[in-house]
Amino acid sequence: MTDELDPRPEDLKQRVWESIQRDELPPRDDRGRMRLVMNNLVLHLHPSKVAKPTLKFTYTWGLGGLALLLVMLLAVTGVMLMFVYTPSPDTAYQDMLNLQTQVWFGQLIRNLHHWSGNLLVIVAFLHLLRVFFTGGFRTPREFNWILGVILLLLVVGANFTGYLLPWDQLAYWAVTVGSSLLSYIPFIGEGVRNFLIGGPEVSAATLTNFYGLHVAIIPLMLMGIISFHIWRVRKDTLTIPHTLDGKVDGSDSDQVEKVTTLPHLVSREIAFALVMTGAILLWSLWVNAPLEAAANPDQSPNPAKAAWYFMGLQELLLHFHPVFGAIIIPALGLGALAVLPYQRFDLSAEGVWFRSRKGRQMAVVGAVTALIGVPLLVLLDEYVLDLQGMLPSLPTIISNGWIPLAALLLLLIGYYDGMKRVFKATACETRQSLFVLLVIAFVVLTIIGVAFRGESMALMLPWEVL
Numbered sequence: 001m002t003d004e005l006d007p008r009p010e011d012l013k014q015r016v017w018e019s020i021q022r023d024e025l026p027p028r029d030d031r032g033r034m035r036l037v038m039n040n041l042v043l044h045l046h047p048s049k050v051a052k053p054t055l056k057f058t059y060t061w062g063l064g065g066l067a068l069l070l071v072m073l074l075a076v077t078g079v080m081l082m083f084v085y086t087p088s089p090d091t092a093y094q095d096m097l098n099l100q101t102q103v104w105f106g107q108l109i110r111n112l113h114h115w116s117g118n119l120l121v122i123v124a125f126l127h128l129l130r131v132f133f134t135g136g137f138r139t140p141r142e143f144n145w146i147l148g149v150i151l152l153l154l155v156v157g158a159n160f161t162g163y164l165l166p167w168d169q170l171a172y173w174a175v176t177v178g179s180s181l182l183s184y185i186p187f188i189g190e191g192v193r194n195f196l197i198g199g200p201e202v203s204a205a206t207l208t209n210f211y212g213l214h215v216a217i218i219p220l221m222l223m224g225i226i227s228f229h230i231w232r233v234r235k236d237t238l239t240i241p242h243t244l245d246g247k248v249d250g251s252d253s254d255q256v257e258k259v260t261t262l263p264h265l266v267s268r269e270i271a272f273a274l275v276m277t278g279a280i281l282l283w284s285l286w287v288n289a290p291l292e293a294a295a296n297p298d299q300s301p302n303p304a305k306a307a308w309y310f311m312g313l314q315e316l317l318l319h320f321h322p323v324f325g326a327i328i329i330p331a332l333g334l335g336a337l338a339v340l341p342y343q344r345f346d347l348s349a350e351g352v353w354f355r356s357r358k359g360r361q362m363a364v365v366g367a368v369t370a371l372i373g374v375p376l377l378v379l380l381d382e383y384v385l386d387l388q389g390m391l392p393s394l395p396t397i398i399s400n401g402w403i404p405l406a407a408l409l410l411l412l413i414g415y416y417d418g419m420k421r422v423f424k425a426t427a428c429e430t431r432q433s434l435f436v437l438l439v440i441a442f443v444v445l446t447i448i449g450v451a452f453r454g455e456s457m458a459l460m461l462p463w464e465v466l
């Protein structure tokens with residue numbers, strides 16, 4: 001073997017540098033050195049060049065980046081909160097009070113953590129919608145979509161486990177209601193619930209379990225999957241925005257202009273992150289995170305509501321047999337989300353907001369149908385329809401489960417078929433219209449649960465609820 005074939009540089013210093021940095025020894029002047037280091041750090045996350053049209057803010061709305069920023073804000077403020085918080089029923093609530101009065105900027109840190117966590121649920125959901133409506137989940141990005149769905153579930157899980165930690169009435173009863181949804185899983189439900197909350201009811205053991213999940217297990221899973229998710233975005237590159245006429249957005253030709261990541265993308269990211277951090281800071285200075293009286297297991301509030309992001313499910317429970325409201329319908333929804341990217345997709349629609357002109361019209365029809373249909377169905381079920389009373393000989397799982405579910409599925413199939421015929425649309429456009437209908441239906445159910453349900457979960461106007 002000869003040394004001539006060895007491409008390594010002679011100079012030992014340079015060799016060591018290259019082994020660490022995977023690049024040439026940086027120039028001696030500071031600017032050049034900094035630029036090189038920055039370049040490599042940044043280029044770990046981004047490709048060296050990006051397609052210019054993807055920089056357009058109204059394509060991604062910065063939602064993926066904002067989700068990442070919120071996760072980082074949550075990690076920093078979360079670690080700070082850990083310095084003053086002990087997860088025990090004897091101390092947890094007092095720690096919250098101390099944050100308000102004894103700890104410098106304690107209330108602000110808690111507010112930042114609370115609002116960032118809630119905002120993250122909304123931002124991750126909006127990011128999912130952005131990706132769906134621009135066809136960003138198609139080959140080769142199907143699996144990244146699945147990773148996204150897992151991330152959304154983890155974000156909700158992180159919020160839910162954090163909800164209990166202040167140990168006030170709101171926390172105690174929201175977690176009691178939320179965790180009770182689990183017990184409706186056939187056969188194993190009660191066991192799963194007991195395992196999660198450490199016994200038959202919310203107690204000191206629940207606080208220990210939720211604390212471990214909230215500060216260690218879920219954040220570690222989030223970090224791992226976010227890294228995977230963003231690595232895939234870097235490798236797959238972002239979809240290119242196109243106009244309705246099939247042209248690359250902002251260009252007259254089909255040629256996609258490329259620009260260097262530094263400074264074009266990174267400067268935008270930094271500006272956006274600064275503006276959003278400022279906005280969240282201002283909001284947190286202004287609005288305090290809620291804190292009610294200390295938890296009292298003997299005094300259930302009326303109504304006892306779950307956290308707002310579970311109110312759509314709690315509303316479903318009022319209309320369906322619990323196994324359907326808490327398990328079967330959400331499982332069908334999640335299953336549908338998981339198989340979505342593997343459906344046939346019109347490739348010319350990739351990067352086009354709402355697929356096509358027809359796609360946009362059909363999306364509006366889906367939204368209007370849900371906005372009118374869901375409140376009507378809720379009113380019908382609340383005041384007119386009594387399936388259990390009408391079919392007393394049937395077990396409730398049939399009269400209040402299988403029958404209304406079958407009726408609903410028939411309505412949805414009818415909608416799909418009708419829309420496809422009336423608009424002479426593709427499967428891709430029709431599926432999108434159905435997706436809009438279902439998403440808006442879920443949002444409307446959540447709003448009804450949060451704002452229109454008062455004492456004993458009866459329907460009320462929002463000002464009566466308050």
Ligand code: HEM
Pocket residue numbers: 060062063064065067068071124125127128131134135136137141144145146147148149151152155226229230233237238239
């Ligand atoms: C903690 C939550 C999440 C973080 C931090 C995150 C982060 C990101 C970032 C930074 C991007 C690139 C920029 C952008 O599109 O805005 C991206 C793209 C993407 N995300 Fe997420 N994401 C999250 C959740 C989700 C969810 C819930 C989904 C869908 C179920 C999803 C699916 C995707 C897909 C498929 C892309 C590529 C889109 C394209 O090429 O147009 N992500 N994500």
